[in-house]
Each structure stands twice: as C-alpha cells, then as structure tokens.
Amino acid sequence: MPDPATYRPAPGSIPVEPGVYRFRDPHGRVIYVGKAKSLRSRLNSYFADLSGLAPRTRQMVMTAGSVEWTVVGTEVEALQLEYNWIKEFDPRFNIRYRDDKSYPVLAVTLNEEYPRLFVYRGPRRKGVRYFGPYSHAWAIRETLDLLTRVFPARTCSNGVFKRHNQIGRPCLLGYIDKCSAPCVGRVSAEEHRRIVLDFCDFLAGKTDRLARDMEQQMNAAAAELDFERAARLRDDIGALKRALEKQTVVFGDGTDADVVAFADDELEAAVQVFHVRGGRVRGQRGWVVEKSGEPGKSGQEHLVEQFLTQFYGDQAELGGAADDATNLVPRQVLVPVLPDNAEELETWLCELRGSKVQIRVPVRGDKRALAETVHRNAKEALQQHKLKRAGDFNARSEALQNIQEFLGLADAPLRIECIDISHVQGTDVVASLVVFEDGLPRKSDYRHYAIREAAGDGRSDDVASIAEVTRRRFARHVADAQAPVVEDGKARRFAYPPNLFVVDGGAPQVNAAAAVLDELGVTDVAVIGLAKRLEEVWVPAEADPVIMPRNSDGLYLLQRVRDEAHRFAISYHRSKRSKRMTASALDSVRGLGEHRRKALVTHFGSVARLKDASVEEITSVPGIGVATANAVLEALGVPTIRDEDSAMTGQDMTISEQPGQDHA
Known part of the structure; x- marks a missing residue:
C-alpha cells in the first residue's frame, strides 16, 4: 500500500x-x-x-x-x-447517492395531438409534463384509476390508439366511461386536450376551483331535474375527494420545497427527502451511503453539501430538454444545517432552476415539524439498514470464509466470476459471465459472449467454448495489466481480476479453463468447476472433487453464482434464437429486403404479432404493398385473404383485446 x-x-x-x-x-x-x-x-x-x-x-x-x-x-x-x-x-471513495431503483413519474404527453397519461421512468423530454416522483408505479396507476373517472383522458399506447381508430370501436375503458374515446371521435382533439389540462391543473394543486365548478354543475343539473347527470357529478366529486385524501396537506400556502434530513453514525449515513409541491407531499426518497468525510469538515455539513451537489446535478441532467425544469429544483430546500458554501450552492441551484432558490434551516412552525418527521424517517431507515446489513454481512462473510477454507485459498474470494454455456443441439452457442463482489451480484459487470469457434462435427463442444470465453476474458485482463496507466483516470470494467473463477462443469471444463490461464501467464486467479449433478467442486489437475457440506453457506453461495450465470446465459440465448428465427421466417419472402424486414419486425414487435396482423395493418408499414403483405403471411403459415376482406379482418377483434396491459 x-x-x-x-x-x-x-x-x-x-x-x-x-x-x-x-x-x-x-x-x-x-x-x-x-x-x-x-x-x-x-x-x-x-x-x-x-x-x-x-x-x-x-x-x-x-x-x-x-x-x-x-x-x-x-x-x-x-x-x-x-x-x-x-x-x-465514478470514484470509489466518493459518496454516491445512487437509487436502488428508478423512481416512476406520471407523464402527460402535451406534445401530441391527443395527449396521453402513463407511468414513465427515464430522462425528461421536451413537450411532456411530469408529476412525481412516486414511490411505486402502483401509486400512479391507483391515482389514474381514481381520476380518469373525472378526467377521462386516454391512457393507451399509440399502437392501441391507432388500432382502435382503424376498427372504429373503442376499448373497454371507452365503454365504461373511463376514457373519452378520442380514437373513435367521441370528443374532438380540442375537447380532449381541455380534459387533460384540467387533469394537470388538479395535480398541480388547483383543486378548489375544480371542485367548486363541479359542485355548481351538479346543483345546476339538479335544478334542471337532470338527476342522472347530477348523480354522476356527485360521484365524480367523491372521487376527487378520495384522491385528495391520498395527498397529505402539510403547508397551507402552497409551498414548493424539498425537505432533507440525515441520520448517521461513524461509518454510514441515511438520507431522506420529502418532495412537497403545492403544499402537499408528492413523493419520498431515501438512500443509505458510506461516509467519506473530508478533513476539517463536520459530518452533517459535508453530507448536506455532497447531497445537494449530486442530487440536483442528477436532477438537472435527468431533466434534459424538459419544459418544466422548475419541478426538478424547488423554490426552497430545507436542510438540517447550512454548509459553509451555502451561498455558492444557492447560486448554482438558481442557475439550474432558472429562478430564485433558497437553502434554509427550518426553525419553527409547520416546516420545522415536517423536518422532524423526515428526520425520524431517516433514523428508522438507518436502523433498518443496520439490522439487515448485520444479518446479510455476517452470512456473506461466513460463506466467503467457508469457500476459502475448503479450497485452501490464501484470501477470501471477495470477487467471484462465473461462466456458463447455453445452446440447443449446438446451434446459437452463447456464454455468460457474471460477477459477484462481497457475495452480492454486480450486474454492471455482467457480460455475454457469442461463441466464435464452432465445433467441427456440428455438435456443441462445451470444453472448447469455455476455453474460448476464458481466453477472451483474461486476454483483456492481461492487456489491461500491461498498460502503464489508465486513460483519463477511468477504471476499466475488468481492471480487477477475480479471486475465484468458476466454470459450470466438471474436470474437463475446469482443466480447459486452467490451461488457458497458464497459457496467458495468469497465476493469481483460482479456478474451480461446479458440477450440477452432485454439486461437486472440481479443482484443476485433481482426480477427485472437493465435497462441501450440503448445508454450508459457501456451497450455497457458489450455487447462487452458478445459477445466476445459467439464467443470464439462457436469457441471451433465447433473444439470439428469437432474432434468428424471425430472420429465417421472413428470408424467403420475395421482394422483402433487409431494411423492410427490419421495419416489419420493429413495427409489430414480434413474429407472433405479425402473424395476427391483417393485410391492411401490414401495408401500413412504409414500403410494404398488398402483394408483399400476402407473401409475408404465406411465409408465416397464415392463409392469405382478399384485399376487400382485410377491413373485416381488422374488425374481427373482440372487446377482450384491451389496452389495459399497455396502460401505463
């Protein structure tokens, strides 16, 4: 060191x-x-x-x-x-506030002629309005289910919208009045947009006006003896109130703020953020990170400074070309302590938001009460994390120590890599490589390989495939080790060799991998094989396997690594085989070149959907004529139909074909 x-x-x-x-x-x-x-x-x-x-x-x-x-x-x-x-x-000693999941938001596509409401994750796009983030996608769907009764905007995908427009019949939501069915012309584009804008106003906090207008309409309908419409409006008002009950009012002045709190010990810190928009708590997030305090700085000040820099920097990057950047950076950020560079941070946040931003410590009133609530959540999150980590960490440490003892390794295998081969009777041979660090999967380092060297007799050769993958993986490691420095300071994905290299198989597979390592001069990596039949652990050049106790944590960890490699290989093999089968099914169609074949598969998504399509739907793809569409259906084993019957085929859809699975 x-x-x-x-x-x-x-x-x-x-x-x-x-x-x-x-x-x-x-x-x-x-x-x-x-x-x-x-x-x-x-x-x-x-x-x-x-x-x-x-x-x-x-x-x-x-x-x-x-x-x-x-x-x-x-x-x-x-x-x-x-x-x-x-x-x-991505420095290893910096605090990184990484979400363990992508938080969903409710997106409204105001840039389309008929705006759509749906669950969305990812970077913001221009012309789309976003509400959230929400803790769970089901919370958005529950909100949509309540509010589409009052604001019947479309929630279906563009494909479903286009299909029902072609057949002239709405989906189930249109029949039960949870969609105004603009696809079949029940409302015009202007009327539908007005419904969507009212929906946006409601989520933006303009609830009193909407509720008051609906009550006036209900009273007017009752006065005109239109009791059916009055009852429907009464039920709509009830749905609005139930939706409002799900959003706790914390500030009466319509405050936009993020309330941040920390709970920490000597090694770790938990942070909780409550997003308050329009005076209501719209979302909550939490992280637990390892502390990396700088000399001369108190823990809380450093945590606040690092969090504000990284979190709002990521928010601005996530916002991208979004129109409503003010929703990403609020007017106020309430923190437990002010960092030394609070003024510089405020200036930076103002530039991100495009208007004034305040960083404050709440000292009294409702904001102080909410800050204490967020702090209690942070303390609870840290406590739960330490309890969970204690159990998980002890089990993982025992498993790694168990493997070290049984295999006679100099150190515990903190990084384990495993490869597996997948094929069907020697075709579409692929391999996977998975990585476990400290007993946990590191999915960012997973790799899959298409095997280049096919067996001469047309059958699969797992031994040769394992040798090829081992050579390709460690040839890169040898090249990295010989490089004098790392370019621009970026760590290569496989700059760190594994302590233990696991292959799925017995003695022949292990010996093949060990021979490749000897050939490349790699001497600091232990190699073993795990045979599925009796869960035997094979070591190179040994006649007999190592038998680990069935109930040992070490064997259980090795099984998890091997099973994960098998799962990853199978998923890649299936995707590759599906692409090959798709291409082979359409290769025989005369006049269908590579670009149009790709356009067909992209438009319909799969061969199964293409087989279910009508001639009219196929000809909607640019460059595909009636003759080519009939030839495609013949190649897929579907009886061809006459041009005049194609419209009937499109109408021969049952109402059970709902867009519910495509809703957000």
Missing part, C-alpha cells in the same frame, strides 16, 4: 486559489474527487496527521498514489466541475 509521504506535494507548490483535486491510485485510476476554497489548506490537511482522519478517508489516502488539482475562478465553478468529474470517473 503506498505511503502518503511518497506523493505528498512539495511545500508551497499547492496554490491557495479555489479548485478541484483528484486522488489517483498507482494504476492511474481516479479514486476521489473533492473541491476546496483554498486548495493548499485542504490538501495539506490530508497529510498532516493520518491518525486524525476518518477511517474511510485514511484508507483513501493510503490507497492513493498521486494527487493533482485544477484551479478555477469561483467556488460555483468548482461545484460544477466536481459534480462533472464524479459523474465521469
């Missing part, structure tokens, strides 16, 4: 201006990014007294092999540069 004294900058060589600094490991990978008002003061604090540093910071300084810096003009520039570098290099 490097000695910090070997790379400490010379006294007086560090500038006193604000800037951003990067620590690199001996291989050139960026492992930490930070910023400072005075680079000299901050960097000197890392080398003054190692015993006074936080454990994670001390480990970072001991891991690093060099430090470099970039001087900037203002601290706002330093904020932006720090965020960009953390995003680019």
